[in-house]
Amino acid sequence: MNSSGVLRAKPEAAQAIDGVLDKARRHLIQPWPTVGVLGSDARTLLTRSDGIYVYDERGRALIDGPAGMWCVQIGHRRPEMAAAISRQVMSLPYYSPWYTTTGPAAELAAKIASFAPGDLECVLFTTGGSTAVDSALRFVQFYNNVLGRRQKKIILSRQNAYHGSTFLTASCCGKPRDKGFMDEASDIVRRISSPYPYRRPEGMSLDAFTDFLVEELERTILELGPDRVAAFVAEPILASGGVIVPPPGYHVRTAEICRKHDVLLISDEVVTGFGRLGHMFASESVFQITPDIITFAKGVSSGYVPLGGAVISRRLIDELKSTGNDMAMFANGYTYSSHPVACAAGLANIEIIERDGLLEHVRQIAPYFQARLQELSNLPIVGEVRGMGLMVCIECVSDRRSREPLALDQEVGRRIDAHCQELGLMVRPMGHLCVMSPPLVIERGQIDDMVGILRQGIERTQADLRREGLWQG
Numbered sequence: 001m002n003s004s005g006v007l008r009a010k011p012e013a014a015q016a017i018d019g020v021l022d023k024a025r026r027h028l029i030q031p032w033p034t035v036g037v038l039g040s041d042a043r044t045l046l047t048r049s050d051g052i053y054v055y056d057e058r059g060r061a062l063i064d065g066p067a068g069m070w071c072v073q074i075g076h077r078r079p080e081m082a083a084a085i086s087r088q089v090m091s092l093p094y095y096s097p098w099y100t101t102t103g104p105a106a107e108l109a110a111k112i113a114s115f116a117p118g119d120l121e122c123v124l125f126t127t128g129g130s131t132a133v134d135s136a137l138r139f140v141q142f143y144n145n146v147l148g149r150r151q152k153k154i155i156l157s158r159q160n161a162y163h164g165s166t167f168l169t170a171s172c173c174g175k176p177r178d179k180g181f182m183d184e185a186s187d188i189v190r191r192i193s194s195p196y197p198y199r200r201p202e203g204m205s206l207d208a209f210t211d212f213l214v215e216e217l218e219r220t221i222l223e224l225g226p227d228r229v230a231a232f233v234a235e236p237i238l239a240s241g242g243v244i245v246p247p248p249g250y251h252v253r254t255a256e257i258c259r260k261h262d263v264l265l266i267s268d269e270v271v272t273g274f275g276r277l278g279h280m281f282a283s284e285s286v287f288q289i290t291p292d293i294i295t296f297a298k299g300v301s302s303g304y305v306p307l308g309g310a311v312i313s314r315r316l317i318d319e320l321k322s323t324g325n326d327m328a329m330f331a332n333g334y335t336y337s338s339h340p341v342a343c344a345a346g347l348a349n350i351e352i353i354e355r356d357g358l359l360e361h362v363r364q365i366a367p368y369f370q371a372r373l374q375e376l377s378n379l380p381i382v383g384e385v386r387g388m389g390l391m392v393c394i395e396c397v398s399d400r401r402s403r404e405p406l407a408l409d410q411e412v413g414r415r416i417d418a419h420c421q422e423l424g425l426m427v428r429p430m431g432h433l434c435v436m437s438p439p440l441v442i443e444r445g446q447i448d449d450m451v452g453i454l455r456q457g458i459e460r461t462q463a464d465l466r467r468e469g470l471w472q473g
């Protein structure tokens with residue numbers, strides 16, 4: 001190890017690393033590849049992780065800025081998780097959920113029901129967030145079919161939303177960059193405006209913007225016909241869209257419109273659930289709404305094993321039963337639904353969140369996290385720093401007054417990430433956006449380290465762009 005704590009790779013180790021990267025380039029297709037990198041893509045190679053740090057192939061410690069992908073709530077390498085997973089593997093690693101029940105699945109369902117709002121107490125487990133939202137949407141379709149409302153099928157979603165990568169959930173996404181070359185179920189999905197205060201029309205007050213958004217939702221329902229609109233699917237904070245926090249009152253008012261027109265509200269808490277905003281679920285605790293269905297994933301198992309699900313209102317189940325149509329089958333489920341190992345990991349994860357007081361910790365440290373990151377807004381390339389809880393987005397612009405985004409092909413986020421990785425921090429880059437959502441266990445000193453590196457990474461990127469004539473700021 002040299003004086004800066006960097007492990008010098010031995011020749012054999014270096015060869016092994018090259019071998020892994022070569023196999024990845026030749027055989028591994030990673031998410032969201034462009035044609036240019038298909039079949040030749042090898043991303044940062046990580047070899048281990050601990051607490052809020054991941055380690056690359058050179059042995060360098062990097063702060064895990066995005067908590068993997070909004071998910072490693074309890075931090076990396078928790079022995080309790082290894083023990084719980086191992087115990088379950090050694091007692092019953094798997095059996096078909098079609099014919100059997102396991103203790104971990106029943107226990108975890110009951111646990112989730114105990115902190116879900118209102119009468120949301122019926123839980124189905126899936127393999128991740130996409131399958132959670134997909135199952136929730138298919139449940140809504142099933143519900144309306146059983147109730148004899150076969151024409152009530154349209155799903156409303158929003159620009160900038162992200163709900164997953166199955167055909168149906170991808171159809172509900174509203175990130176323009178992801179749309180170009182992919183097909184979608186455009187017949188049953190309609191998108192409305194993003195509640196994006198930073199990009200509201202020039203000169204419009206925040207109150208007027210909120211009125212516009214709420215009116216647009218109601219107008220869309222009325223134009224399509226309430227008898228045709230089945231559900232509104234919405235993230236409480238649009239996460240992958242760039243941590244877009246809707247204006248105050250937005251959630252309560254849109255929930256009222258949905259209720260008024262008998263449109264089911266699906267709150268997609270795949271990111272906001274399990275502590276990121278200081279509560280197990282944010283819908284009621286933070287935004288004062290009780291949706292009909294909440295979808296979750298990521299933080300439910302802190303990413304140690306794949307798990308997701310949906311918690312559904314008892315009222316909807318009762319309504320289905322009251323039709324007397326006992327043979328109608330909700331033909332949805334997976335080989336790995338209710339997976340006992342995943343559910344055991346979920347139980348252990350929630351136990352850690354509760355035992356270590358992580359929700360209280362987030363509520364306490366989030367104002368410091370937000371305030372420290374806000375300091376970056378004095379950098380000339382930064383248009384806005386926004387967020388809530390332990391979620392922040394730094395939006396870079398070419399000009400702060402016009403808020404014009406930097407051209408995507410400059411990939412400013414990627415450049416910032418590359419500089420930050422050299423300095424010891426993983427960033428989640430998305431075009432001109434950088435997202436930070438660290439493990440919930442992060443402490444003040446580590447936030448200081450993160451902000452210090454980010455500042456340097458952004459300053460270096462600014463200097464590069466100026467030198468290359470790509471930005472005049």
Ligand SMILES: Cc1ncc(COP(=O)(O)O)c(C=O)c1O
Pocket residue numbers: 128129130131133162163164165235239240268269270271297298308
């Ligand atoms: C809000 C939201 N919903 C759904 C998903 C899809 O989850 P997964 O990638 O686990 O399928 C994501 C993923 O980031 C998400 O952010």
